[in-house]
Amino acid sequence: xxxxxxxxxxxxxxxxxxxxxxxxxxxxxxxxxxxxxxxxxxxxxxxxxxxxxxxxxxxxxxxxxxxxxxxxxxxxxxxxxxxxxxxxxxxxxxxxxxxxxxxxxxxxxxxxxxxxxxxxxxxxxxxxxxxxxxxxxxxxxxxxxxxxxxxxxxxxxxxxxxxxxxxxxxxxxxxxxxxxxxxxxxxxxxxxxxxxxxxxxxxxxxxxxxxxxxxxxxxxxxxxxxxxxxxxxxxxxxxxxxxxxxxxxxxxxxxxxxxxxxxxxxxxxxxxxxxxxxxxxxxxxxxxxxxxxxx
Numbered sequence: 001x002x003x004x005x006x007x008x009x010x011x012x013x014x015x016x017x018x019x020x021x022x023x024x025x026x027x028x029x030x031x032x033x034x035x036x037x038x039x040x041x042x043x044x045x046x047x048x049x050x051x052x053x054x055x056x057x058x059x060x061x062x063x064x065x066x067x068x069x070x071x072x073x074x075x076x077x078x079x080x081x082x083x084x085x086x087x088x089x090x091x092x093x094x095x096x097x098x099x100x101x102x103x104x105x106x107x108x109x110x111x112x113x114x115x116x117x118x119x120x121x122x123x124x125x126x127x128x129x130x131x132x133x134x135x136x137x138x139x140x141x142x143x144x145x146x147x148x149x150x151x152x153x154x155x156x157x158x159x160x161x162x163x164x165x166x167x168x169x170x171x172x173x174x175x176x177x178x179x180x181x182x183x184x185x186x187x188x189x190x191x192x193x194x195x196x197x198x199x200x201x202x203x204x205x206x207x208x209x210x211x212x213x214x215x216x217x218x219x220x221x222x223x224x225x226x227x228x229x230x231x232x233x234x235x236x237x238x239x240x241x242x243x244x245x246x247x248x249x250x251x252x253x254x255x256x257x258x259x260x261x262x263x264x265x266x267x268x269x270x271x272x273x274x275x276x277x278x279x280x281x282x283x284x285x286x287x288x289x290x291x292x293x294x295x
Contacts (some may be wrong), residue, residue, distance in 0.1 A: 005029035005036075046070055091115040091123070098277070113274055116248045124163070152190045153243040154180060160251060166258070174231070177223050188262050189233050190254070195240040199289050202270065203241075213289075220290040234267055237288070242269040252279040 003010055003025035010025045024030040040055050046064035046069050051062040061067040084097040089111040096111045110116040150158065150170065161168050161181065168190075172182035181190040196201055198220060199213040227233045236257045238250050249272050256279060257264060265281050266272070268288055273280055 003029050005033040038115055045136075050094065063224070089115050091119040110277070113248070116274070120247050128237055151192070151194065153194065153238075153240045156247070157181065157190065157192050157238060157250070160247065161254070164251065166254070177226060179235075183258065186262070187231075187233065188257060189227060189235045190257075191235050191237050192243070193237050193239045197282050198239075200239060200241065200270070201286050209244070217289045220288075224290060236262075236264070237268045239269050246273070248274050249279065250291055 001010060001012065001023055002008065004022055005024055006029050008025045008029075010023065012023065015158055019059070022030075022033070024033065025255075038055055039049050039052055041052055042059070044066050045060050045067035047062065049062045051059075053059050061070060084099050086095055087098050087109050088095050090108045091110055092115050093117075094111045108119065110119060134188065154170075158168070158181070166183060167185050169182045169184055170180065171178045172184075179189045180192045182188075183190065193200075193210065197212075198218060199209060199217060204210075204213060214274065224235060227235055236253065238253070242249055249269055253264070253269055253272060266285060268286070271282050271285050273282060
């Protein structure tokens with residue numbers, strides 16, 4: 001018989017012949033034949049060079065360099081694993097891509113924070129539904145002969161909660177304290193914090209505090225402690241500056257506050273920002289005076 005690899009004539013006993021399916025003149029020829037069966041030559045998809053590889057391998061390129069060149073072309077929509085969906089900005093109508101899981105998270109979509117803020121100031125506040133609710137509220141106040149003492153920031157939050165279709169009660173009493181917004185469907189509390197009256201830590205230092213601040217801070221601290229100890233409620237604090245300039249942060253915070261059953265990483269709006277439609281906790285956390293031990 002002949003070696004199945006090199007063709008050399010070889011002699012084997014009948015017993016040895018029947019024992020093996022394949023026959024070789026040496027171990028070297030056997031290994032070469034096995035390698036020939038299990039490996040193949042392929043052509044690199046980038047440079048066209050030939051390379052030898054196992055048939056089971058998924059390798060498509062002759063080198064790491066060629067693989068890197070191919071990967072550099074597989075970005076964005078060219079990537080076979082790209083799953084984002086194209087949408088239009090609700091303000092400027094520019095088309096952009098958004099991850100599918102985010103599509104149902106927000107009623108409105110914006111390509112940038114500038115468009116988001118412009119929409120709030122130019123569209124949201126001019127919406128007929130929003131105006132109609134404001135008119136009905138004014139009629140109701142007149143019918144009940146009540147004077148609306150809500151501040152402008154408080155009114156903005158009320159309108160935002162109306163827009164979000166979230167039930168609330170203004171100035172709801174809890175024995176010793178009244179809260180700005182009680183979310184009665186969720187047993188949660190929102191406080192609208194005036195920058196001056198509650199001593200915004202980015203606007204007032206301990207050196208330029210007013211006497212009214214020194215009286216107000218312990219009250220805010222006592223109120224927080226009371227709700228935590230007696231009702232197990234962590235209050236969400238929306239600060240005046242954010243209500244005027246970062247209302248999208250306030251909206252996202254309210255949504256997260258409700259969806260997480262009142263559990264947040266931080267409860268003050270000035271410690272968050274919006275990035276790529278996501279609510280992000282700032283790296284540098286600002287501590288309000290009411291949380292300082294010696295405030």
